[in-house]
Amino acid sequence: xxxxxxxxxxxxxxxxxxxxxxxxxxxxxxxxxxxxxxxxxxxxxxxxxxxxxxxxxxxxxxxxxxxxxxxxxxxxxxxxxxxxxxxxxxxxxxxxxxxxxxxxxxxxxxxxxxxxxxxxxxxxxxxxxxxxxxxxxxxxxxxxxxxxxxxxxxxxxxxxxxxxxxxxxxxxxxxxxxxxxxxxxxxxxxxxxxxxxxxxxxxxxxxxxxxxxxxxxxxxxxxxxxxxxxxxxxxxxxxxxx
Amino acid sequence: xxxxxxxxxxxxxxxxxxxxxxxxxxxxxxxxxxxxxxxxxxxxxxxxxxxxxxxxxxxxxxxxxxxxxxxxxxxxxxxxxxxxxxxxxxxxxxxxxxxxxxxxxxxxxxxxxxxxxxxxxxxxxxxxxxxxxxxxxxxxxxxxxxxxxxxxxxxxxxxxxxxxxxxxxxxxxxxxxxxxxxxxxxxxxxxxxxxxxxxxxxxxxxxxxxxxxxxxxxxxxxxxxxxxxxxxxxxxxxxxxxxxxxxxxxxxxxxxxxxxxxxxxxxxxxxxxxxxxxxxxxxxxxxxxxxxxxxxxxxxxxxxxxxxxxxxxxxxxxxxxxxxxxxxxxxxxxxxxxxxxxxx
Numbered sequence: 001x002x003x004x005x006x007x008x009x010x011x012x013x014x015x016x017x018x019x020x021x022x023x024x025x026x027x028x029x030x031x032x033x034x035x036x037x038x039x040x041x042x043x044x045x046x047x048x049x050x051x052x053x054x055x056x057x058x059x060x061x062x063x064x065x066x067x068x069x070x071x072x073x074x075x076x077x078x079x080x081x082x083x084x085x086x087x088x089x090x091x092x093x094x095x096x097x098x099x100x101x102x103x104x105x106x107x108x109x110x111x112x113x114x115x116x117x118x119x120x121x122x123x124x125x126x127x128x129x130x131x132x133x134x135x136x137x138x139x140x141x142x143x144x145x146x147x148x149x150x151x152x153x154x155x156x157x158x159x160x161x162x163x164x165x166x167x168x169x170x171x172x173x174x175x176x177x178x179x180x181x182x183x184x185x186x187x188x189x190x191x192x193x194x195x196x197x198x199x200x201x202x203x204x205x206x207x208x209x210x211x212x213x214x215x216x217x218x219x220x221x222x223x224x225x226x227x228x229x230x231x232x233x234x235x236x237x238x239x240x241x242x
Numbered sequence: 243x244x245x246x247x248x249x250x251x252x253x254x255x256x257x258x259x260x261x262x263x264x265x266x267x268x269x270x271x272x273x274x275x276x277x278x279x280x281x282x283x284x285x286x287x288x289x290x291x292x293x294x295x296x297x298x299x300x301x302x303x304x305x306x307x308x309x310x311x312x313x314x315x316x317x318x319x320x321x322x323x324x325x326x327x328x329x330x331x332x333x334x335x336x337x338x339x340x341x342x343x344x345x346x347x348x349x350x351x352x353x354x355x356x357x358x359x360x361x362x363x364x365x366x367x368x369x370x371x372x373x374x375x376x377x378x379x380x381x382x383x384x385x386x387x388x389x390x391x392x393x394x395x396x397x398x399x400x401x402x403x404x405x406x407x408x409x410x411x412x413x414x415x416x417x418x419x420x421x422x423x424x425x426x427x428x429x430x431x432x433x434x435x436x437x438x439x440x441x442x443x444x445x446x447x448x449x450x451x452x453x454x455x456x457x458x459x460x461x462x463x464x465x466x467x468x469x470x471x472x473x474x475x476x477x478x479x480x481x482x483x484x485x486x487x488x489x490x491x492x493x494x495x496x497x498x499x500x501x502x503x504x505x506x507x508x509x510x511x512x513x514x515x516x517x518x519x520x521x522x523x524x525x526x527x528x529x530x531x532x533x534x535x536x537x538x539x540x541x542x543x544x545x546x547x548x549x550x551x552x553x554x555x556x557x558x559x560x561x562x563x564x565x566x567x568x569x570x571x572x573x574x575x576x577x578x579x580x581x582x583x584x585x586x
Contacts, residue, residue, distance in 0.1 A: 010434035013514030014542035016484040018434045025479055037273075052272045052482040054506055059482030061272070064543045065550060136275040136480065136506035139385055143480075180385060197274075199375060205274040 009073050014064045019076055020057040025145055029056045030133050034210045039079045053209050055133045093207055094238040095192045097168050097215040098223035103191040110153055110187040122217060124148045125189060130175055130213045138182065140197030140205050144175035144213060155185040166192045193227035194237045201233060250317035252366060254399040255350065258308010263370060263389040266299030268378035272505045279380035282361045282460060282501050283521030285549060286325035286421055290365035293322035293342050293416050293557045295407045301379040302365040307355035314345045320367035320407055321345045324416055326359010326525045340416035342559050359525045371402030382502055414559035420552055423522045425532045428515055432536050435510035440473045447512055450533040454526045460502040469494040472510065480508040486515030500524065516542040518549045
């Protein structure tokens with residue numbers, strides 16, 4: 001696959017440019033976003049500040065007194081012609097996840113809506129490999145595609161009360177892991193003891209856009225043990241290269 | 243905290259809920275979902291910092307309409323205040339809203355909401371001896387990042403200051419006419435999702451008029467005005483959010499996303515406020531009425547260039563004299579304080 005693309009250039013004010021490759025959640029579109037992001041980061045044009053990859057677009061924050069829009073667009077167009085297929089950095093994460101009713105607050109509700117038993121739902125959730133489309137909304141939070149068709153559930157009409165840090169949720173046909181306490185319109189079906197964000201860690205942010213994620217079921221006592229170790233700064237998820 | 247010769251302490255005697263440490267923002271981590279935060283009115287923040295010889299983006303205290311009362315311990319501090327027209331008072335003496343002064347050990351500076359404006363900045367010559375998070379002091383209370391333990395300043399907080407510059411006994415007014423900014427028109431660049439709205443809706447958006455609602459904070463300003471309708475739905479697949487983005491959710495009521503906005507979001511953004519007008523909107527209080535005007539990228543960049551040129555000339559101060567205490571000024575003061583310094 002090459003990337004002979006004609007993205008849309010959308011202005012988000014005079015200091016941010018959106019390079020939009022599509023308007024859907026699609027791995028091919030996301031590949032292009034991540035490929036352009038990697039190319040820009042390898043040699044950031046003077047005057048650019050930071051790049052924010054999302055499912056389907058890359059936002060380029062820039063100083064308009066340091067680089068003008070036309071120059072930036074020309075650089076992006078030139079980079080696009082030389083881009084190869086995005087292969088990712090090849091990291092597959094296995095995140096321990098506890099589906100015990102004590103932590104999986106909405107698992108029964110979600111299973112009921114979807115027409116399964118909770119065990120079936122857990123089996124489906126742990127069987128799949130998820131792609132990290134983007135990080136965002138809260139620090140270290142990951143958005144996951146690759147949710148099995150049978151587990152695709154709409155978001156709630158109104159948000160539920162705050163969940164704990166580490167909540168593993170599904171909603172809107174996608175998955176997420178949120179390292180902060182917050183209310184959500186998604187369904188909390190498990191909790192990971194891993195800290196996706198830890199300020200004191202060398203890599204404060206564990207997982208990046210383009211990585212792959214699997215979930216491994218653990219029981220409540222294992223969760224408590226791992227949570228304690230994670231609290232001490234240890235990475236309790238397993239990591240391997242493809 | 244023990245202070246050595248070059249250090250002094252800024253102690254918080256009282257403060258509303260909205261006083262936070264802010265530098266130019268925590269940049270470079272939006273890709274991981276980290277909000278930049280930083281000042282609501284970057285121009286006022288830079289003005290206060292430059293007035294005490296700091297760099298424009300140095301850490302300063304952002305004060306909300308909740309106000310702030312501080313004193314110096316273990317030595318004097320050179321302090322500047324600038325921003326909205328707040329009511330300032332040093333040991334009972336009323337001051338103009340933008341000043342540089344020496345806060346002597348034990349002296350009390352009160353900053354309270356005044357006639358106009360929602361935010362002002364208290365800069366101190368030197369550096370705050372507070373740990374940075376991801377390279378920045380900017381406070382984002384929702385995620386507990388930065389500032390003092392990730393929170394707003396509170397009574398009893400003692401902030402170590404590594405002082406710089408020399409102290410001057412006089413009090414000077416900051417001559418910063420650019421901080422006197424009426425709201426009237428706020429300039430925007432249309433997009434990135436203005437194609438989610440038919441032409442008549444774009445016209446309605448620009449015509450307004452818009453009223454700043456009661457729902458305003460560091461994250462977002464909700465606006466009241468014409469209800470906008472979407473031409474093709476109001477859910478988009480999430481993309482990035484710039485400061486000043488105006489998103490229109492399903493109810494058709496625009497929300498301006500400000501310094502504490504999240505990194506990404508899933509509603510169409512009809513327009514984005516240009517950088518030089520962000521602080522002007524931020525200073526507006528609930529009930530303020532204004533319109534939007536669409537400008538080109540070129541015009542927006544030109545406005546930025548003018549603003550940068552203003553600050554590059556340096557901050558002019560003039561010693562405070564009786565002429566600053568004109569009857570008009572005195573009438574504008576918060577009368578609870580008393581114009582002759584009698585504390586209530």
